[in-house]
Amino acid sequence: MTSAASPIQSSPIPLLTAEFWQETFALTRRLFIQLQRRPVTLVVGIVQPLLWLMLFGALFQNAPTGIFGAGQNYTQFLGAGVIVFTAFGGALNAGVPVIFDREFGFLNRLLVAPLTSRFSIVLASSLFIVSVALLQTAAIVGADYVLGGGIPDVRGLAVVALIVGLLVLGFTALSLGLAFAMPGHQQLLAFIFLVNLPLIFSSTALAPLSFMPTWLRWVASLNPLTFAIEPIRHVYRTSTWSFADVVLQAPWGNLTLAGSLGLLTGFVVVSVLLVQGVLRKGLA
């Protein structure tokens, strides 16, 4: 009997059982209780993107109107970027509490319990991070409006929420996968530090593709953050948008709004499959 064969549980996700939701909501509730009793993390999470918005917006205040896209000033251009990199930052850090749970032994409490699927650990974190990200998004949308960046219509806001949800789900799953796979929190934090800013700078968060050299255009137009930023920017730009509108003229072709949603969904599926693999391998 060797460790090779590992048929066991956590293979199909029993999304529809009451037990799965009981364990998921219990884990989510723990995260919300923590947030409620340590509200400073939420306050910082809301204030920080507003500072970004104000400072970055001011930095390019005098740039000629129009160079960031038709009729847009930089504050309008920047809103979508700040929404996305704020949600991204929260999701990327999702694994940090999990790796501390692992190091302090709290995770063992979950692993010796007869969970219907360890995916409940991933889903619980995702639900929590999505909720926080949506709160942050609401704050940024409000602040951007006050700063003169305008505001999307209701349909547009729904698209913004959907995109934030998908992006957070994908990166949360990846971060949790790393939290299970990495040896310790030092490695995880180093990795997060390594990828955080480069992923933002190699997307269209702060500058449009047209500002970039060819190689960076290629990188940016393959970056999942760009797939999230451009459709949000588009619904900010116009109230008469449709899903067939082209939101990004990438070197490899034109990307429509529907296309970006498809790519983001694919990103989520791939991330979840990857983390399922890690969950099964490391901790069956």
Place this chain on the structure above:
Amino acid sequence: MSNTPAVLVQHLQKRYGSTVAVADVSFQVEPGQIYGILGPNGAGKTTTLHCLCTLLRPDAGRIEVCGIPVNENPRAVREKLGFVAQEVALDKVLTGRELLQLQADLYHLPRSLARERIATVLELLGLADRADQRIGTYSSGLRKRLDLAAGLLHQPQVLVLDEPTVGLDIPSRQAIWDFLRQLRNTGVAVVLSSHYLEEIDLLADRVAIIDRGKLIAEGTPEELKARVGGERITVKLQEFAPPELAQRGAELLASLPFVQKVVINSAQGNALNLVVQRNGEDPLSQIRAHLEAHGLEVFSSTQSRPSLDDVYLAATGQTLLDAELAAFESNLGKKK
């Protein structure tokens, strides 16, 4: 009642890279038994328990819990098991009750049953009046008791505790021992590891002694001690006997047929440590008579039965304390 053992471990092996943590460990625990796993730090106790609790996958060997093989059906095993880890892992921000509610949900207890059971375990472990305070305000004894309460919430048939009383004060330790005895009497199989001899000696119905990943002795504490054999008698000829006197006494006693071994213990003022085989008559009075016949008087004497430490000593050639110190020093070496 079936005859299925609560826990069956056969030829367990577990390696971490090239380090062998468990080389060959087998034991069996019956329902309603407290089973002790004794050994120095680094002997492989925690690894053994983690394999039993489905946290680690064994490299070889077979483990069954209530007849269910751990490798093939870990989830069913988890339903039967409660695990209290060595490090108390509680969320300081939650209250005791919130932690227990989380635990109840992880074991899928229906809400009303959970509420009832939470109230019961809080009462049982004397936590009721602190239940709604944050765990961060609890003392270490209280935390351990809460951890234990969490492990019992789903009424497991097997409760596994890794070093449950390390770092606790005497009353807390006593309370946990009493509680484990009660639990045993309700038919739960309790498996606990410890490097405290007296804990295992007082508490365990059966013991496995593990050293460097191998099982070196297994049985009831009484059996193990009887197997080492002999009683320990310490004779002092004077408060501080001169070496020549002690030497002479030792030679005289060595000639007695029931005396198996004589050691002059310089740390005890050249007292004579004897291992004797009981032969019906009181060995001490024979010793006394023999010495007096040769003009030596006994200043004081003590008699004791072999301890589990003697069992460990007989099997490994070193005392448990020596092994602990050696493990501690090699750890220090690693950290440098």
